[in-house]
Amino acid sequence: MRPKVRRIKVSAALAATVVATAGLVVGGGAQAGASSHREAPLISQDPVADNTDVYMFRDPVDSTKVDILANYIGLEKPDGGPNFAKFGDDVRYEINIDNDGDGRTDISYQFRFRTIVKNPNTFLYNTGPISAPFAATQNVQQLYTVQRVDGSGTHTLLANAPTPPVNVGERSTPSATYEHNLAQASIRSLAGGGRVFAGQRADSFFVDLGSIFDLLGLRPLNTLHLIPRGTSSGVDGVARTNVHTIALQLPISMVNADHHVPTTVNSKKSVIGVYASSSRQRVRVLSVAGGAPRDSGRWIQVSRLGLPLVNEVLIPLGKKDLWNGTDPENDAQFFGNILDPEPTKLLPVVYPGVFHASGPNKNIPTGGAAHRTDLLKLLTGQLIGLSAANALAPADLLRVNLAVPAVTGTPGNRLGALQGDTGGFPNGRRLTDDVVDIELQVLAGVLLNGFGNGNPATNIPHTSAPYSAISDGVNQATALPLSSFPYEPTPFGGYSQPEPGVPPTIAP
C-alpha cells in the first residue's frame, strides 16, 4: 500500500509552499537516499532488498572481460553489531543483461544466500579473531549459490560459496589482513568462466546527501539558493558507510550476443544493457512464536536499478514503487517523467537568480521527448557510440559499449563523457564517475544545442556561470577503488568509527 503524498505543483506559488513545508519529499516516513539508496517508499522499509547502485565497465586490466557490480543494503554503519548487516536469505538477487538491444533480459545471474549459525546459544557474531573464510571462530556465516538463466535453461555456476565476514573491527578482523585473508580469499571462479564476489564493501557512491535533499541545496552554490546559506564544500552523506556488493567479472564472450569481444563501436551488438534487481515471494506469514516468517508464492520484483538516480529524482513518489516492480521493457509508461524531469523544473524555483523558466532569460530546457533529445539518446544508447540508425529500444538500462576501450576511472576523470572520456558514464559506470554532477549538468541542459552544446565550460545562457559549476561539491568517495577485482574498496571496520566530529585515526 503506497503512502499518501501531497502533490507539489511547480508554479509561482511553489516558493512559499516549499518554505512552509518540512521538505520536498513527504510520505511514508521515508528518508530520501541517493543513487538509489532508500529511494522509494516501500523499499526504504526493506533495506536488505534495496538495490543502491549498479556499476559496469570494461575491465581495465583484462580487456576481454566486463565487470558488473551491484550494491545492496545502503548506508550500513560499520559498527552495526551485534547483528551485522547481511544479504537476505529470503531474497533473490539478480543481475540482468540485455545483449540484443530490445530492452528484454537475455541473461540473468541470480543469487540466493543462506545463513548458518554454528552456535545459536551465544549472541556473538564471532568467538575469536577470524583468520580465513569458514574459520571456526566465525559463528554467523553466510553462503551463496549462483545460477545463470539464459535461452539454454538454468545452470548452477557455483554453490555454497562463502561471503567474507563483515569488517567487525581490529580484534576480530584486523585491518592489516582483512582484504587479503578474508575478502580476496572469498573470490570464487564460476563454472564456464568468470569470477564472483559477494560480501561487504565500502560504499563507492558519493553525494552531498544532506544538502541535496534539503530543498535541492548545492553547498558550493549556497549563496544563490532561494534560502541562502554560506558557501561551503560538499559533505559526503555516505562517507564511511558500507554496502553489500555482488560483483561479477565475466568474459565478454559470455554476455555478448555474438560470443566474442566486439570491435565495431557503431553496432547494436557491441552494447549490453544491465539492470540489477531483487525479488521477494508474494506472501509472507509471520510466526506467532517468534520464529522466522514463512514466504510463499511466486517471486515479485521489489527493487531494480539501471541508470543511477532515475527512481531517486525523476520518478515521482506516486510511481516509485511501481517502477521498482517493473521490468525495463515496460519503461515506456515512465518516459513522461524521465523526459520531462522534475529537477530541471525546480532549478528556477530554488535558484531564481540563476535559472529562469520563462521570459527573455529563459535558460532551462523545455521538457518532453521533442525537446529532451539528450535524455532520449541516453535511453537508446546513442550517447555511447551508436548512431540514430542503430538506436536501441529505449529503456532504463545501464549500457556499455564493449567495443570502446576501457579507461581506468579516477577522481581526475570523474565527469566521464562530459570531459571527453569515452570510458566513463554514460558508457557504463565506473566507481569514480561523479554521476551526481554529471546528471545535474545534463538535466540543466549541458548536452543540448542552444544550452551547453556538449561542453561543460559553456556558460549557462544569460549567466556568467559555466555548467560545470553545477555541482554538489563532493567529487570522490572516502575510499577509492581497488586496482583489481572486486574493485569496490575494503569495507570500513566497526572499531574504527570516529566519534561525531572527530576524524578517525585508525585505518579502515
Add this chain to the structure above:
Amino acid sequence: MRPPLGRSALPILFAFLALGCSSSHKGADASKPDATTALTAVGPVPVGSTPEPSPQAALTKLLDAEQRLDHATSYRYVLHGGGQLYTTVNAWAKRRAELPAVIRFTVEPGTGSRASALVEHRPGLDPFVGLSAARERQVWTGVRAGTGWLLQPEADATPELPPDSAAVVVTDAWTAAIQHCDQHAAAKLQGIPILFDSTTETPDLCHVLGPVRTGGVGRLAPGPVSGDIIAQYTTDALYWARVVNVESPRRFAVVVAPFGPSWKVIGIGDHP
C-alpha cells in the same frame, strides 16, 4: 516394525492453499468445481495466442514447447495479455525459469475443462527452483477462448513422493554412518553438502555406541527446525519434507527431502 506408509496415505493439502499460496506450485485443490459447464468464452482471443480444440491439446503443445525451453511458443497456449498474470512473454519466461525444467511428460486422457499430465524432471533441490521432483502430476485449468481452449498460466502440481518408510531407512543408514565416523558414507546419503542444523546442541555421534533407534515420521512443521529450510526452498518444503525422530543413541530429528525414488538427509534439528 512399523507398517510402511503407502502413497495412498498422502493427504490432500488444502492447508497450504489456505496459507495464502495464491500461485503455489504444489498441492491439488479438489475443492475447485469441475468447470465443464461453468465456463463461458473469455472474450477476444489474446493476441499471439493459439487456442486448441481441447485443454488436453493445449497442454500437449505447451509442455512440448517447454520441453524445448521454448517459452515464446508455450506462451501461446496460456491466457495472457492485459489484466492477466503474465502480460509479456518475458514475464512468462521468467516464471517458467523458476520451475523445474520438463524432461518428459504424458498428458492424461480426459474431458472437461481440466487437463492433467505426469511430468518428469531431473530430481534435485536448489534454492532457486526449490524441489525438482522426479515426477509430479500437474493439473491445468482450461479456459474457453474463441472457439478453442487456452490454459490458465499456473498449474497445480503435486510431486510424487517416496514412501515414508524409505525415510526411516535413510535416517537409520545415515545415523549409523555418522556413528562409524564415516563421513564419506554419510555424504552419499545427504542431499546437500552442508546440512541445515537447527539443533541447540549438535549431536556428536562419532564413536558413540548403541543401536540406532528411530521414532515416528512426520511432516516438517513451522518452527525452529523448518525456518531456514523454508527460507531456502519456500513453504512447499512443509509438504515434501519429512522429519524422522532419532531416539538413540542420541535424541534428535533428521530432516529428509525426496530425491527421485528415495529420500536424502538435508538437515537435523532438536527432537520435539
